[in-house]
Amino acid sequence: MKTSAIVSAMALALTANVAHAAYQLNLSSALSSQDPVVLAMESARQAIEERSDGELTIQVFPNSQLGSDEDVVEQIRSGANIAILIDAGRLSEYQPELGILSAPYLVEDHSDYAQITSSDLYLGWVESLADDSGLRLLNYNWFQGSRQMLTQDPVESPDDLSGVRVRTINSPVWVKTIESMGATPTPLPWSEVYSALQLGSIDGAEAQLTAAEGQNLHEVISHIALTSHIHLMTGIATSEQWYQSLPEELQVILTEELTRAGEDASQATVDAQDAVRERMEAEGVTFTEVDIELFRERVGGVYTDLGYDEYREQLVSGD
Numbered sequence: 001m002k003t004s005a006i007v008s009a010m011a012l013a014l015t016a017n018v019a020h021a022a023y024q025l026n027l028s029s030a031l032s033s034q035d036p037v038v039l040a041m042e043s044a045r046q047a048i049e050e051r052s053d054g055e056l057t058i059q060v061f062p063n064s065q066l067g068s069d070e071d072v073v074e075q076i077r078s079g080a081n082i083a084i085l086i087d088a089g090r091l092s093e094y095q096p097e098l099g100i101l102s103a104p105y106l107v108e109d110h111s112d113y114a115q116i117t118s119s120d121l122y123l124g125w126v127e128s129l130a131d132d133s134g135l136r137l138l139n140y141n142w143f144q145g146s147r148q149m150l151t152q153d154p155v156e157s158p159d160d161l162s163g164v165r166v167r168t169i170n171s172p173v174w175v176k177t178i179e180s181m182g183a184t185p186t187p188l189p190w191s192e193v194y195s196a197l198q199l200g201s202i203d204g205a206e207a208q209l210t211a212a213e214g215q216n217l218h219e220v221i222s223h224i225a226l227t228s229h230i231h232l233m234t235g236i237a238t239s240e241q242w243y244q245s246l247p248e249e250l251q252v253i254l255t256e257e258l259t260r261a262g263e264d265a266s267q268a269t270v271d272a273q274d275a276v277r278e279r280m281e282a283e284g285v286t287f288t289e290v291d292i293e294l295f296r297e298r299v300g301g302v303y304t305d306l307g308y309d310e311y312r313e314q315l316v317s318g319d
Contacts, residue, residue: 005027021056023246025058028064029063029064030062030085033212037269041060051253052253056253066189076237076238088233092171097125100315120313136237136240138243139262142262145273147229148209149161150206153222155290159182160183166203174230194216208284221285224288226290234287
């Protein structure tokens with residue numbers, strides 16, 4: 001049976017298990033069950049079920065239990081009652097302009113995304129995504145952390161990344177970013193990164209610290225360069241068809257509680273950084289402070305090559 005068919009069958013089975021509820025949503029994430037993001041999802045589940053008096057129920061599925069992000073997105077586009085935590089780079093396959101939200105060094109701090117996601121430009125992209133691709137982006141305020149370089153050998157400058165095969169997300173903006181930084185981009189599902197590092201099929205990965213710890217990557221890498229090349233903000237996307245089937249009051253509850261959870265998750269992620277680093281250092285991982293300007297200079301062409309220059313100016317300036 002194809003993966004997409006398996007995911008579809010799982011969604012149907014899950015729906016049947018909660019037949020007492022008028023509406024049910026399966027919430028998918030690639031992150032571990034102990035990640036601050038997934039813990040916030042569980043809190044949102046409780047709040048949504050309480051506010052809706054059980055009319056809308058949520059089931060949270062961490063660790064890519066419903067399949068790869070790409071497979072889950074296709075099920076969502078087909079109308080399945082699934083939502084996924086996803087970055088804009090992946091959504092750029094359906095709405096190219098959204099990819100800029102995952103572009104390197106777009107903002108100085110993750111809080112700067114609030115201005116971007118309240119802009120008319122961004123809101124127009126959200127509606128186009130729903131109309132043209134069947135994907136309803138409910139919010140984009142889940143900060144997962146800043147992306148760092150995780151390698152076997154120390155990285156102090158872009159030159160140290162030459163020939164280094166680095167796992168990244170399979171979308172144009174991510175691949176071009178890692179390539180511009182000097183490495184060889186190697187797209188892989190997140191669930192395969194540990195084994196790929198262990199077997200030597202890749203030399204490193206780029207990820208935020210909480211997610212890296214959740215996958216125990218500190219066991220298979222020895223150095224982390226603090227490049228902070230992307231402040232990983234993500235959002236929750238669901239089926240436009242399913243979303244429009246909800247009564248308006250349930251739409252409001254769902255949107256409000258998931259947005260509140262995104263804010264909570266973001267703060268919890270920020271609060272967790274120092275402790276995660278301390279635990280990794282205790283396991284023998286060496287952290288390197290780098291000159292970020294050396295990396296920033298390398299990635300300017302990403303915006304030009306992908307046609308993001310004009311959008312960058314509008315989003316960052318607030319025009």
